[in-house]
Amino acid sequence: MLRRPISIYNIDRNNIEFVFQVKGKGTRILSSKEEGEEIDILGPLGKGTFKYEGTKNIAIIGGGIGIFPLYELAKSAKETAKINMYLGFRNKEFVVLEEEYKKLADKFILTTDDGTYGSKGYAIDFLKEDLKKNNIDMIFACGPLPMLKAVQKLAKETNTPCQISLEERMGCGLGVCLGCAVKVNAGEQEIYTHVCKAGPVFDSNIVEI
Amino acid sequence: MLNSIGLQNPGIEYFMQNDLPWLKKFDTKIIVNACGSSVEEYVELAKVLNTLDIDGVELNLSCPNVKSGCMAFGTSYEGVKEVTSKVRKVLDKPLIVKLTPNVTDITEPAKGAEDAGADGVSLINTLLGMSIDIEKQRPVLANNMGGLSGPAIKPVAVRMVYQVAKAVNIPVLGLGGIVNGRDVIEFMLAGATAISIGTGNFIEPEISIKAINEVEDYMKRHDIEDINTIIGQVQMN
Numbered sequence: 001m002l003r004r005p006i007s008i009y010n011i012d013r014n015n016i017e018f019v020f021q022v023k024g025k026g027t028r029i030l031s032s033k034e035e036g037e038e039i040d041i042l043g044p045l046g047k048g049t050f051k052y053e054g055t056k057n058i059a060i061i062g063g064g065i066g067i068f069p070l071y072e073l074a075k076s077a078k079e080t081a082k083i084n085m086y087l088g089f090r091n092k093e094f095v096v097l098e099e100e101y102k103k104l105a106d107k108f109i110l111t112t113d114d115g116t117y118g119s120k121g122y123a124i125d126f127l128k129e130d131l132k133k134n135n136i137d138m139i140f141a142c143g144p145l146p147m148l149k150a151v152q153k154l155a156k157e158t159n160t161p162c163q164i165s166l167e168e169r170m171g172c173g174l175g176v177c178l179g180c181a182v183k184v185n186a187g188e189q190e191i192y193t194h195v196c197k198a199g200p201v202f203d204s205n206i207v208e209i
Numbered sequence: 210m211l212n213s214i215g216l217q218n219p220g221i222e223y224f225m226q227n228d229l230p231w232l233k234k235f236d237t238k239i240i241v242n243a244c245g246s247s248v249e250e251y252v253e254l255a256k257v258l259n260t261l262d263i264d265g266v267e268l269n270l271s272c273p274n275v276k277s278g279c280m281a282f283g284t285s286y287e288g289v290k291e292v293t294s295k296v297r298k299v300l301d302k303p304l305i306v307k308l309t310p311n312v313t314d315i316t317e318p319a320k321g322a323e324d325a326g327a328d329g330v331s332l333i334n335t336l337l338g339m340s341i342d343i344e345k346q347r348p349v350l351a352n353n354m355g356g357l358s359g360p361a362i363k364p365v366a367v368r369m370v371y372q373v374a375k376a377v378n379i380p381v382l383g384l385g386g387i388v389n390g391r392d393v394i395e396f397m398l399a400g401a402t403a404i405s406i407g408t409g410n411f412i413e414p415e416i417s418i419k420a421i422n423e424v425e426d427y428m429k430r431h432d433i434e435d436i437n438t439i440i441g442q443v444q445m446n
Contacts, residue, residue: 002210002411042414171210172411179214192217
């Protein structure tokens with residue numbers, strides 16, 4: 001069976017934590033592992049993660065299972081920057097790790113699409129309002145594609161620097177199978193690169209999603 | 210693995226300037242897989258490849274994910290023979306033809322390659338497959354259908370390698386779902402002179418080294434001195 005690309009949620013001394021949603025056969029097998037069992041990991045892969053150095057007041061927006069790679073970012077960036085956090089979920093059932101994320105945020109918004117928990121609506125609408133009044137110097141986003149597209153558009157309109165972490169199906173994670181191709185603009189040239197090797201985090205200005 | 214990745218690559222010039230010098234740093238043979246969208250393009254590619262410091266060429270007549278070309282040539286005796294003989298005329302290097310399993314009788318295109326002067330055939334490429342997301346009621350792949358590879362296709366590959374090895378006199382390079390030394394032995398018993406591993410590398414990047422070690426263990430257990438002595442030695446029931 002092919003490996004599954006899973007982001008790191010939390011690093012705590014000698015422990016690395018992963019949080020994932022059971023979606024198919026692979027994640028089902030992983031979720032049935034017992035304490036003490038060994039798992040075979042290949043990584044970390046890619047070109048690292050979000051670049052938050054030098055920021056003072058940042059917005060972190062995540063949707064669904066896309067919130068997991070944002071935890072370590074919030075933890076690290078918190079030392080120097082104010083954290084405005086916007087997490088969106090489909091409904092109450094999908095809300096996870098609320099307390100953990102809340103602890104790291106100076107401002108915390110949690111939304112559900114249907115209003116069964118937190119504020120009703122989309123997380124991005126709250127971010128949109130805050131961009132008008134707050135001096136947010138960088139947006140960091142991870143989540144479902146429609147959300148990322150909306151964040152990318154908002155960042156462009158408001159001229160706010162933005163980094164997005166992309167999720168793709170991957171065969172190898174090493175840049176060999178070429179399955180996770182994504183179009184980027186390099187100057188006037190449009191080229192394809194790969195989420196596993198060049199990403200998963202991209203400047204939202206250069207990536208086409 | 211079911212994929213519709215296709216043959217994304219920046220072309221032969223980029224390969225010559227970037228990939229080949231990088232590959233040259235390693236002490237290994239370099240066999241270039243080439244695919245064109247017309248007979249003329251195959252010939253053009255072969256002419257360029259003939260000038261390079263490489264060890265051989267594998268003609269891809271079998272990718273299911275490319276709209277024009279490739280598989281269209283690979284499904285018949287005549288099609289394979291036509292492309293292969295035109296390439297053969299301009300290529301002095303060892304020439305392998307990679308065959309598609311998406312045919313009724315795999316020995317036909319294999320004979321086409323042999324009759325056109327190919328030095329070997331490799332098989333199998335991926336099997337055309339489709340997977341449907343039952344919640345969305347749409348195919349999982351954006352391209353709807355794609356090529357199936359990995360352990361799921363191994364019995365089909367072993368069968369076809371056996372059939373082709375019986376039908377032609379040129380060496381057969383076996384592939385399709387090999388992930389360990391036992392699989393290597395199985396392909397060799399079926400008639401493969403050499404094997405290659407594709408999808409298995411995605412699961413375990415060091416898979417080839419492990420497979421070779423396992424083959425050596427098998428040789429010890431079975432008192433085999435020369436691995437070539439097992440090629441095609443399966444005893445049919």
